[in-house]
Amino acid sequence: MEADMNEAVINVDDTIDAEPMYEWDRDNPDMSVGTCYPNMDEFRLAVRQHAIKKEFELDTKHSDKERSKFYDDIKCDYINNNLVESWNAWIKEHKDLPVHMMADAIREKIMLLFAKRRKISTALSPGILPTVIHQLNAASRGLGHLNISSGHPNQAEVTEVYKDEEVRRHVVYLPQKMCTCRQWQITGKPYPHALAMITSMRQPDMGSFVYQYYSVEKFQAAYVGIIPNITDRNQWPEVDKAFKLYPPAQKKKESGRLRKNRIKSAREIGGKATRQVMCPNCKEYGHRGGSWKCSLTGTKKM
Structure with a gap:
C-alpha cells in the first residue's frame, strides 16, 4: 500500500525563479545594512532576537518631548500650541467688526497693554521678576x-x-x-x-x-516701545488708489448664530469627543437626513 502511494506521488516545486528566498539565522540574526527579511513579522522577530543577543534595551522612549525636539537658544516656559487660541479669545469681541475697525480696536488693546506693563516695570526692583x-x-x-x-x-x-x-x-x-x-x-x-x-x-x-x-x-x-496714537477714520487723509475697490462678494449666510468660541479638543477640559454624522439618504458625512446640504432632499432616492 505504501509503495503504491509513493509511486502515485507527483513531485511539485512551487518556487518561482524570480522570487527571492530569504533565510536568516534565528539565533543570531544579521542586522547589517542591506540585509533583507521575508516580511515585517519576521523582521520584528529578528530585531527582538538581536536585542536579546546583543543585550540592549529595545523600544526605549524619550523621557520628555523637550529632551529631543526643542531649540534651547530661545527660553520659553509655555511649550504648547495654544498661542492662536489665546489670541482669538483676546480679540473675540472685535472679530465681527469691519476690517479697519477691527485693526483699530486691536491697536488700541495692544497700546493699553504696553502702557500698563510699562508702568508695572518701572515699579520693580532690579533682578529676576x-x-x-x-x-x-x-x-x-x-x-x-x-x-x-x-x-x-x-x-x-x-x-x-x-x-x-x-x-x-x-x-x-x-x-x-x-x-x-x-x-x-x-x-x-x-x-x-x-x-x-x-x-x-x-x-x-x-x-x-x-x-x-x-x-x-x-x-x-x-515694553519700551510706544504704540502711536492715531485719529479716527473721518480724519484720515484721502488716498488715490488708482483703481476702484468693490465690496467683497457676499457669502451665503448659514442659519443660526455665528460661532465665536473655538471647538475644544477632546483632550482639553470641557472638550467633547466629536463624531461624524452620516446622512441616511445620500450616505455622505457632515449632515443629517432632511438637511438642506443633502443632495437628495426633496427627491426620491432611486
Missing part, C-alpha cells in the same frame, strides 16, 4: 520623590523614585544651568531635578539660577 521667584518657591515643595547623590558641590545625580524603585536618573550642573532632561535649558528656569539640588543648599539665591530672560531689565526692554 518676583512672579518667577514665587513660582520657583512653590515648585520647590513636594520633591520627596527625588534622591540626590552629589560628589561635587556644583553637580549631582538626581534620581526619580517611584514605589521604592528607581525610574530615571539625570545629572544637574549648577554653574552651566544645565540638566540632562533639558527642561532647564529650554525654559530658562530650574525644574524639579535642579530645584531638588538647589533646595538642598543652605539659603540658596533662587534668582541666580534663572536665566536673564526673566529679569526686570528684559521685561522693561520688551
Whole structure:
C-alpha cells in the first residue's frame, strides 16, 4: 500500500525563479545594512532576537518631548500650541467688526497693554521678576520623590523614585544651568531635578539660577516701545488708489448664530469627543437626513 502511494506521488516545486528566498539565522540574526527579511513579522522577530543577543534595551522612549525636539537658544516656559487660541479669545469681541475697525480696536488693546506693563516695570526692583521667584518657591515643595547623590558641590545625580524603585536618573550642573532632561535649558528656569539640588543648599539665591530672560531689565526692554496714537477714520487723509475697490462678494449666510468660541479638543477640559454624522439618504458625512446640504432632499432616492 505504501509503495503504491509513493509511486502515485507527483513531485511539485512551487518556487518561482524570480522570487527571492530569504533565510536568516534565528539565533543570531544579521542586522547589517542591506540585509533583507521575508516580511515585517519576521523582521520584528529578528530585531527582538538581536536585542536579546546583543543585550540592549529595545523600544526605549524619550523621557520628555523637550529632551529631543526643542531649540534651547530661545527660553520659553509655555511649550504648547495654544498661542492662536489665546489670541482669538483676546480679540473675540472685535472679530465681527469691519476690517479697519477691527485693526483699530486691536491697536488700541495692544497700546493699553504696553502702557500698563510699562508702568508695572518701572515699579520693580532690579533682578529676576518676583512672579518667577514665587513660582520657583512653590515648585520647590513636594520633591520627596527625588534622591540626590552629589560628589561635587556644583553637580549631582538626581534620581526619580517611584514605589521604592528607581525610574530615571539625570545629572544637574549648577554653574552651566544645565540638566540632562533639558527642561532647564529650554525654559530658562530650574525644574524639579535642579530645584531638588538647589533646595538642598543652605539659603540658596533662587534668582541666580534663572536665566536673564526673566529679569526686570528684559521685561522693561520688551515694553519700551510706544504704540502711536492715531485719529479716527473721518480724519484720515484721502488716498488715490488708482483703481476702484468693490465690496467683497457676499457669502451665503448659514442659519443660526455665528460661532465665536473655538471647538475644544477632546483632550482639553470641557472638550467633547466629536463624531461624524452620516446622512441616511445620500450616505455622505457632515449632515443629517432632511438637511438642506443633502443632495437628495426633496427627491426620491432611486
